[in-house]
Amino acid sequence: MSGTSVTAGIDCGSSAIKVAIARSHVGEGGELLATSVQRIRRRNVHDVARAAFGEACAAAGVGLPDFAYVASTGDADVIDFATGHFYGMTTHARGALHLFPAARGALDMGALHARAIKMDERGKVLGHRMTSQCASGSGQFLENIARYLGVPLEDVGALSMQAKPVEEVSSICAVLAETDVINMVSRGMTAGEILKGIHLSIAGRLVRLLRSAGAEGVVTLTGGLAADVGLIACIRELVAKELAGPKKKKLAPIEVCAHEHSILAGAIGAALLGAYRHDQLLKRGKLALAAGAALAP
Amino acid sequence: MKCVVGIDLGSTTTKAVLLDEQGGILGRGITNSRSNYEVASAVAWTEAVTSARFDLLERAMPSTSGSWAKPMKDAFRLELFIDELAELRATILRNLERSLTVHGDRKALATTVGEVLDRVRRKAEPLFVGGAPRRSEFFRDIAGALYVAEAEEISRAGGAPFEQLAALYDRAILEVETRAQRRDVGGLLRRALDRVLPADRAENATARAAAAQAIATAAAQTIEEIAVVGTGYGRQTLPFARESVRSEILCHGRGAHRVFPGTRTVLDIGGQDTKAIQVDDHGVVTSFQMNDRCAAGCGRYLGYIADELNLGLHELGPLALQATKSVKVCSTCTVFAGAELRERLALGQKREDILAGLHRAIMLRAMSLLARSGGVQNEFTFTGGVCNNGMAVKVLRELVNENYDPTTTLNIHPDSIYMGALGAALFGLDDARAGRLAPMPPFLRAVASEVSA
Amino acid sequence: MSEHTESKDRSQLRQKRMIADHFERLSRAKEEGKKVVYTFVPGNLTELIGAFDMLPVLPEINALQSGMRKKSAGYIAEAEKSGHSEDVCTYVKCDIGMLRSGNIGPTGTKLPEPDLLLLSYTGCFTFMKWFELLKQEYKCPVVMLHVPYQPDGVITDEMRSYVVEQLRTEVIPAMERVTGTRVDVDKLAAHLSLSKQAEDDLVAVWESARHRPSPIDGYFGGVYYVGPIFSSFRGSHDAVMYYRELREEVEARVARKEGPMAPDGPVKEKYRLVVEGPPNWTNFNEFWQMFSREGAVVVSSTYTRVGGLYDQGFRHDPSHPLDTLADYCLGCYTNLGLPSRVDLLAKYIREYEADGFLVNSVKSCNSFSVGQLLMLRKLEEKTGVPGGFIESDLVDPRYFGKANIENRVQSYLQMLEARKARGTSADAVVSP
């Protein structure tokens, strides 16, 4: 089986569990066999993780003994049947590269944090920036506002896209921003306009994050918010504005891309890196791995 | 009858208090601030006037009628609820018709919504007239909780998807709340009367006559506001005359001192801010401290946590009180605290123990503000929405015992939430006595005319 | 300093002209072969710099100007992008950001690069880091003058001789190397005696605030008054003229019983305040108006003493040039231990008969801010006068929460008023 192996990546986020199963050819990447995404929704994470993993295994028609490596990423403690663990930025970078081979940057937009990553052609992380312990502008924040406005998450993007350009939501605090929103509602702004304002302000932070991480060229959007077309439109808008603005000479062009599998980037990256690590360890003769020893479905 | 009005525009709730010329409390009203502030103060004020009318009604009633005064009040609230529910129904149906984002069969959805609301109405009745405990005083909360429960059940039974039903409610409630409502107090009173003393029962005739008489007497009383003072978080945005606006710090201090004249230290924890106030023996503020720009550690923190656990605000404290130990919670950010809660739950820690830790985290921040403002002096009065939370009070008591004189009296009044408005009204009374009559601001005047019996 | 809307007095017009001239000279410095030295405001050695015919650039003043001209947000963002933390002093970040954006000074011309960085480490540790950072950007020599702290409010002989020795063995030789000239002691003494003259007049201006109504605002207005003497002009004929004119104008206002001018007109004195801490620059006028509209006049402040405690008796002394420079550096307000700062504030509160005192605590400046909450408590104990506390920042607009500050200022002033009116309240009639 030298060179080709079947591996799995499991990404335990704070709002969803993502699983990817891949067949990898070391040195050339690999292809996806099956995937699964399950929102946690206040359920027991361990159960959700097992369920998601089981679902993906069934779809791929493989069982635990078939895996050369099961890699966890995200919250390591949840998966007790992994062979090894990679950290989020490593896997998102690798996943981003898989989704868009031209990508040299990744922007992971998850429920609580956003991370901007600059990487090389192998997916090696060259630099990164992360948002701090303040939840302003996170996915969770957007979710709260959407709920408050009575808009289902799936419609957020479309509503924002249809809206006219508006003022940004200025408040730095995710909690106090609600007050801004209240005032907007009472001034008669539509949900779409308000969402657009929020999107613009989040996008502004994200673009700054990307710039400060030094990302340039093609940037893959990863994480759950990559499904939000309204946010993506705003990011594109801001990047374009920046590149047309007075500082254009000093700025490298950035092109952001989202993929239907964006939310799976971490899981995909983990699966691919698992294969790579497996091979590396084989070569070094260090392999004493028993994937799934602890798994008792 | 001449009276003064104090309005406290909080970040979460808006409160109004009506005082008579002698400083006696005539009425009070409260509503959610989750809407336009003008509307919120109009609604709170309307409620205060309504409750003042009840006060007058009670005064006008013959002493023998005591047995139906309370049922009458409850019935009145129920009728109000029913009116508001009708409003909600109309709004949902209107939105449904216009909505761009609803996919599928609108007619079927409308029928389902109707079904849900019918059930809500039936379930609401015992909450008002049956003595069952209410989660909250607010229409939004009561209706919301019932709606969610019914919608869940119906969608589980194969009706419309829950998310869709919930979205319709969320959308509509916002609109209902941001509209100033006309209220036909006379009509409501008559319906309440019919409910309490049905007309078709002969034995009720005398009582009904007495009640009608009392209603007429109460209705004949004019209520004339000679001074209106505004305060609170939203006071800057209100079209009040500058002279009629007082800092909420002063108002909270004054209100608390009025209710508990021994008060020297006041802690007020509202939705988005926490204030530690020291007052002298006249209720005049001598020093104060407020939290900074971050909303961490305020009432909203508890709101998020309650949402996270799918609980009502009322249930949070009692649940935390069952804790056997207090888990150390590190996040002060409201949003991250939610995440930490989830993380700790996943680690198998007990819900009540984590909650105990969260309460402690909030109260520790409050203790710092208190220390900063000059400590805790006897007597110590705790006001604001969070003082309704038993666990918050318990932790506060413990912390006061650990750090200050354990014999310190800790005052909490069931109407603590009104302290700011009461203080504002007292300043209004000062103004009135000094001959500075501040007439009703026009936007209040506009709704005022509609609230007569 | 930048203009404000007071109907222009003579002194003000002069100050404007002085500043314009200075930047004009700076813009020609390189072609005229003048040497440029970058240095800090507290404990600056302006007379010595003048004696060497060098031109000073004060990055702190540039930063505050950037704040007033609404440029600081961009500069700070620029610095943060290049790896500076959100947490640190925004003056530093504003300066670094300005540098990265082409080093365009307040008058729109590019500032000349320094020939010498004179790092006088007085009253603030961050200064040292600031010039270490600048040192990475320029290839010029740096000279460090370590001014010891006065923990007990006393200048000891050891402190003084440590500073004098550094002047002798480090600072003056460095200046001699850069300019290629020997130090001219007579010229230095001449500058010092001009300083002394201006200082006398400045003290008279400050002390005019003892009148009721006070003819000046000793904080918001005060920052304009101290401009020349804190910055590049002390020891110049211009400064002497400026302070003479200013003093005359103020004395005329006293005679007419006029209060100070604020951006939106004359202030009617209702409250007399003492203020501790620097002002906010990004929303300076808005900030001032929160006070002036309510009739609050600042009769004395400590920020206007960061460049020297002249009203406590210090004067530059031409007969002991190095000792006097050392004493000047050692004596700046932020170089005093906290107990001395409390004593000084208490003295101001009493001598200027203040109704209250207010702390504006700025996020940037640990030197000022650490301990202010204790100072507040101690001052209340000492004077019986109630204190107020607000928070903002120097040049980072993200930390100027208008509603929050306004709320606190109004609450504080209403509290002062309620205390005055105590006894007339209508409470305790009926319990609810």
Next chain:
Amino acid sequence: MTDPAAPIFERARALVDDYTLGAVKAWKAAHPGALAVGHMPVYTPRPLIEATGSLPVAVFGGGDSLDIIRGDSYFQSYICHIPRSTVELGLGGHLDALDGMVFPSICDVIRNLGGMWKMLFPQKYVAYLDLPQNFDKDVGGRFYTSELRRIARELAGRGARTLDADALLGAIARENERRVTLEQLDAVRRAEPWRLRATEAYVAVRAGSVMPAEEHTRLLREILAAVKLRTARPVDNVRVVLVGSFCEQPPFELIRALEKAGCDIVEDDFQLGMRMIDGPIEPCAGEDPVEALSRAFLERGRASASRYIDRNEKGADLVARVHACAADGVIFAAASFCDPALLDQPMLEAALERAGIPHTSFKFAENTGQFQVIREQAGAFSDAVKLWGPAGAPVAAQEASV
């Protein structure tokens, strides 16, 4: 097999965790009339205090187990954490065993804290120790020795022994011995990090805060002997140098989280004051030992954010240290709102970049309880080194809030 070092570390850990200073109380009971003198980070010359018959006690704030109430009431939200917990300890009576407190110059926070201490504890001895930023023996040196003599004099005024040359020479000799032993400990950590974890070295050094040099040396020797008996084996980890925690100390769990994320911390600046002088303090023949103490600081004080670096390139020392301990990279761990560390960082980062050394960074507070972000960053760092070799780690990272 049981860990032979476990009981000693447990003992040391108990000393570190005891913020009520039980060990100091015990020492005072055994030395009636002698003084215990606290000192804040970074550097206070402990031999000087020992030479007056007093016990120097290093105070590092309150860690993560103390509820901060009164402490918070004196500090705005944008000030680092250590002064809060220190004030909390003081007002809570936990530092009552200390007769005095020395606040060495390191930053404006510690400096002003000294002034606060005077007002809060008027009955205690409070000294501000101005460390010179001029390193000429006749200029900065003269000032510094006058500062040292002043402190010794003032302590004597409070009942300590009058400073004499022999006592100081003795104290210096004992300090030198401690330094040698500490160096041996560091050598073990560099050579065989799996034998001695960073968390353990941390505890070993910090335990010395509350004891005389001699006793600390004994403890360190016990530890050295015990860890040599350990049978642990190498782990597939990355070697890092950690900088920025010279004053406020990160919570213990944070250091452990870094280790768990695959990092061997082979060098750090925790409790820098204990190792401020490189090599022994060597009085020359006929030299007043106070001068020797001063000279050691002037000539061989370690580069840190609180020291003005005039001669060599900023960051040169850090690069040299990375090479000396064969580290793969550097982790910057600064306390939030720590101006000295955070302003230093961009310059150090630039130096590392010029030298091609990878680095990453984050901020903490002594009572931080959430390590997820930090673990992520450290993990990404160690992943990259592991997967792509030592040159493969991320180049730049800062916790940003944009």
